[in-house]
Amino acid sequence: MAENRFQAIVEEIYERFKSYGVSRKEIENRLKLLLYEFKVPEEEARRTIINGLRKNYNIVKGDLKPSITKISEIEPNTWVSLKAKVVQLWEPNSPAIAQTGLIGDETGITRFVVWAKANKKRLEEGKCYLFERVVVDEFMGLKSVKVTSASEVKEIDEPIEVKDENAEVEVVGALVSIQQNSGLIQVCKLCGRVVKAGVCVEHGKVEANEVLRLKSVLDDGERTYDLILDEKIINSLTGIGLREARKLAEEHLDRGVVLLELKKRLLGKYLRVKGELRFRTLNAKSAEFYKPRIIEEVEKVLEEAGA
Numbered sequence: 201m202a203e204n205r206f207q208a209i210v211e212e213i214y215e216r217f218k219s220y221g222v223s224r225k226e227i228e229n230r231l232k233l234l235l236y237e238f239k240v241p242e243e244e245a246r247r248t249i250i251n252g253l254r255k256n257y258n259i260v261k262g263d264l265k266p267s268i269t270k271i272s273e274i275e276p277n278t279w280v281s282l283k284a285k286v287v288q289l290w291e292p293n294s295p296a297i298a299q300t301g302l303i304g305d306e307t308g309i310t311r312f313v314v315w316a317k318a319n320k321k322r323l324e325e326g327k328c329y330l331f332e333r334v335v336v337d338e339f340m341g342l343k344s345v346k347v348t349s350a351s352e353v354k355e356i357d358e359p360i361e362v363k364d365e366n367a368e369v370e371v372v373g374a375l376v377s378i379q380q381n382s383g384l385i386q387v388c389k390l391c392g393r394v395v396k397a398g399v400c401v402e403h404g405k406v407e408a409n410e411v412l413r414l415k416s417v418l419d420d421g422e423r424t425y426d427l428i429l430d431e432k433i434i435n436s437l438t439g440i441g442l443r444e445a446r447k448l449a450e451e452h453l454d455r456g457v458v459l460l461e462l463k464k465r466l467l468g469k470y471l472r473v474k475g476e477l478r479f480r481t482l483n484a485k486s487a488e489f490y491k492p493r494i495i496e497e498v499e500k501v502l503e504e505a506g507a
């Protein structure tokens with residue numbers, strides 16, 4: 201048995217028994233004995249250890265932590281098993297990631313990552329799975345679940361009602377680019393599209409509204425989002441609202457100055473954004489600057505990529 205798989209089983213059992221004073225070493229010794237000395241199959245070894253520990257430590261069956269953890273109860277740096285539905289799949293932005301997105305159960309929703317090295321069958325959106333021995337991780341304050349080569353994923357034939365399937369998501373990432381059609385712009389009164397020289401591609405010559413809006417790209421290290429920031433949020437981040445933007449444009453006789461100024465204040469910055477996610481587009485409802493402990497996070501990414 202692979203070393204990481206052995207450790208994953210130890211961790212999983214340890215999580216359930218640690219509050220009773222059971223040590224990792226004790227679980228390891230039992231597992232070694234059963235697997236290598238007595239050649240007991242893996243699943244049976246697991247069960248035997250769990251039953252044995254329960255007897256030794258006088259733990260009533262109902263008192264033991266359930267083997268399936270609810271998403272609302274997952275804790276960072278623990279190994280758990282979950283039953284969950286794949287709510288959304290996203291486009292991963294790293295070759296180390298096979299799949300990423302959101303999974304949910306009746307208690308909540310969490311992000312997940314399947315490492316490419318885990319070599320798992322591809323998950324499908326809308327289907328339900330039993331995720332065994334997955335690692336809960338916390339990255340920049342947000343929890344996610346990692347499927348590694350030590351994990352087991354099986355499709356299950358039971359419906360799972362996901363709580364708040366369309367709930368707001370929270371993302372922390374770097375603002376890596378801002379599109380040209382952003383800043384202080386003229387938009388069509390009928391459809392909201394950007395108007396160039398008074399002409400909308402859909403409606404021809406139209407009346408236009410002047411708005412402050414940014415279309416940008418946010419990268420959280422696992423995927424990218426098309427992030428839309430409206431005037432209120434731009435103002436809260438930069439102090440530049442519609443009024444200030446107009447003043448800037450008038451002073452320089454150029455609307456482009458506003459975009460330059462916003463780029464100067466936002467590009468490359470880390471943001472924590474709450475908003476509604478539709479496919480790739482994240483419509484921000486609130487946003488704030490976020491200062492990461494860069495070195496620590498980079499090390500963590502490297503370590504995880506090797507998982």
Ligand SMILES: [Zn+2]
Pocket residue numbers: 388389390391392393400401402403404406
């Ligand atoms: Zn239009």
